[in-house]
Amino acid sequence: MKFVPAGVVPFVALLLLQRRPVAGRALLLSGSGCPGHGLCRSNVQEQTRRQVALLNATAQELFSLYLKCQGEPFSSESDKLCNPAGIFFPAFRVNRTSERKEVMVAMYKLFAFLNASLGNITRDQEELNPMAKELLERLHNTTKTTRGLISNLTCLLCKNYNIFQVDVRYGDSSKGKSAFKKKQQGCQVLRKYVQVIGLAARVLLPHLSPS
Ligand SMILES: *[C@@H]1O[C@H](CO)[C@@H](O)[C@H](O)[C@H]1NC(C)=O
Numbered sequence: 509m510k511f512v513p514a515g516v517v518p519f520v521a522l523l524l525l526q527r528r529p530v531a532g533r534a535l536l537l538s539g540s541g542c543p544g545h546g547l548c549r550s551n552v553q554e555q556t557r558r559q560v561a562l563l564n565a566t567a568q569e570l571f572s573l574y575l576k577c578q579g580e581p582f583s584s585e586s587d588k589l590c591n592p593a594g595i596f597f598p599a600f601r602v603n604r605t606s607e608r609k610e611v612m613v614a615m616y617k618l619f620a621f622l623n624a625s626l627g628n629i630t631r632d633q634e635e636l637n638p639m640a641k642e643l644l645e646r647l648h649n650t651t652k653t654t655r656g657l658i659s660n661l662t663c664l665l666c667k668n669y670n671i672f673q674v675d676v677r678y679g680d681s682s683k684g685k686s687a688f689k690k691k692q693q694g695c696q697v698l699r700k701y702v703q704v705i706g707l708a709a710r711v712l713l714p715h716l717s718p719s
Pocket residue numbers: 601602603604605606607610
């Protein structure tokens with residue numbers, strides 16, 4: 509049995525995140541930067557499956573609860589106000605026949621973006637709806653699962669493809685925006701997330717089936 513030193517994974521995750529977005533272009537570099545063996549736990553594939561399935565299973569409830577907690581006009585006009593057409597969200601153009609490597613990279617970009625977005629949404633909700641305990645708890649849980657997933661994807665990318673650097677494009681920070689804009693940005697992101705996580709689950713899960 510191999511012992512995995514606790515410091516290794518966060519170090520790699522940090523490496524991955526240090527490259528800032530280049531105006532929407534994704535640049536992949538692979539080389540010799542992956543740490544040696546022992547980075548991944550033996551059940552990493554199974555963990556990844558479970559995390560994606562859990563996020564998919566809880567996304568809709570998170571969105572519905574989010575809407576409910578924003579009050580009017582969000583609860584009654586969500587179709588209009590939460591239309592995600594105008595926001596940046598990572599493209600997710602992979603499908604079942606895409607190469608596994610492409611799928612993993614697209615997943616990484618998606619969940620790194622989601623983690624940053626959840627950070628903004630949580631900060632805003634703590635300020636705007638501090639009494640919405642269940643919403644805050646769901647946001648924390650989703651963030652925690654997302655971070656675990658990112659660390660597992662980091663390890664799979666390194667181990668299987670020697671990819672240790674992925675350029676991620678992030679959305680706009682909501683800092684300094686009006687309360688209305690903060691609520692709106694959160695609902696646009698979460699609504700799009702519900703759509704994309706369903707697709708991600710359909711595409712990724714078959715790629716991770718026990719083989
Ligand atoms: C699946 O994605 C690949 C690129 O990853 C693309 O070339 C192919 O046309 C797509 N297939 C379908 C059925 O959409």
